[in-house]
Amino acid sequence: MEKIIDIQHLSKSFGAHEVLKDIDFSVNKGEVVCIIGSSGSGKSTLLRCVNLLEKPSGGQIIYRGENILDDKHDIPTYRQKLGMVFQQFNLFNNHNVLSNCVVGQVKVLGRSKEEAEKIAMKYLKVVGMDKYVNAKPKQLSGGQKQRVAIARALSMEPDVILFDEPTSALDPEMVGEVLKIMKELAELGLTMLIVTHEMEFAREVSDRVVFMDKGVIAEEGHPEQIFNNPKHERTKEFLKRTL
Numbered sequence: 445m446e447k448i449i450d451i452q453h454l455s456k457s458f459g460a461h462e463v464l465k466d467i468d469f470s471v472n473k474g475e476v477v478c479i480i481g482s483s484g485s486g487k488s489t490l491l492r493c494v495n496l497l498e499k500p501s502g503g504q505i506i507y508r509g510e511n512i513l514d515d516k517h518d519i520p521t522y523r524q525k526l527g528m529v530f531q532q533f534n535l536f537n538n539h540n541v542l543s544n545c546v547v548g549q550v551k552v553l554g555r556s557k558e559e560a561e562k563i564a565m566k567y568l569k570v571v572g573m574d575k576y577v578n579a580k581p582k583q584l585s586g587g588q589k590q591r592v593a594i595a596r597a598l599s600m601e602p603d604v605i606l607f608d609e610p611t612s613a614l615d616p617e618m619v620g621e622v623l624k625i626m627k628e629l630a631e632l633g634l635t636m637l638i639v640t641h642e643m644e645f646a647r648e649v650s651d652r653v654v655f656m657d658k659g660v661i662a663e664e665g666h667p668e669q670i671f672n673n674p675k676h677e678r679t680k681e682f683l684k685r686t687l
């Protein structure tokens with residue numbers, strides 16, 4: 445299997461607080477990996493280190509065979525290979541739906557406006573938001589906003605998409621529409637790294653589940669193993685609380 449991202453001995457501290465400790469894990473091409481764990485266990489910090497929104501304190505991030513933490517490596521080039529979908533959508537509120545999916549392509553990838561719009565339309569169709577191209581974010585429901593945010597990430601045609609609790613800010617009735625789209629993307633073979641509290645989704649969609657506890661990966665494995673036969677005491681406790 446082709447490793448896209450391979451993390452070795454990653455650590456991150458904020459002052460004296462060591463939030464990530466000696467994290468090793470990798471994401472293979474076409475794989476869907478879900479990260480679960482209690483609030484404060486370091487899941488968001490891990491995603492933010494992977495896309496270098498936070499600078500790791502130690503360790504290596506190997507992207508397609510190269511350590512991107514080497515000084516010689518071009519960070520903007522690496523980051524444009526990663527898509528990110530946030531809990532709070534982070535749409536540009538003064539841009540309409542189409543423009544939200546176009547600006548990054550033009551500014552970062554240097555695509556022409558025409559080409560970028562064509563690509564944006566393709567992905568807005570995938571998420572079922574192509575009828576809303578002229579709407580501004582404030583006119584949309586939370587579920588619709590998140591679907592636009594997903595189309596925006598897809599429009600950059602990244603190697604991997606990172607999702608940080610994409611349904612946690614949504615009203616319960618809108619969670620399903622977003623999970624459905626994510627499931628479809630998984631079936632299309634996209635490589636996805638997803639922090640989620642949606643255990644049913646993690647169980648059904650992921651190839652691998654990573655359980656984080658207090659800054660370490662306590663356990664990882666196939667979803668059936670993690671959910672039916674967790675080995676670690678802390679995994680058992682966590683699942684008992686959440687399922």
Ligand code: ADP
Nearest residue numbers: 458461463481482483484485486487488489490
């Ligand atoms: P999770 O996403 O699993 O809830 P986080 O990665 O957000 O956990 O946080 C892990 C720990 O790191 C928490 O104790 C949090 O307070 C701390 N932390 C996260 N970001 C920062 C920051 N920018 N400065 C200081 N502490 C932080």
Ligand code: MG
Nearest residue numbers: 487488489609
């Ligand atoms: Mg978090």
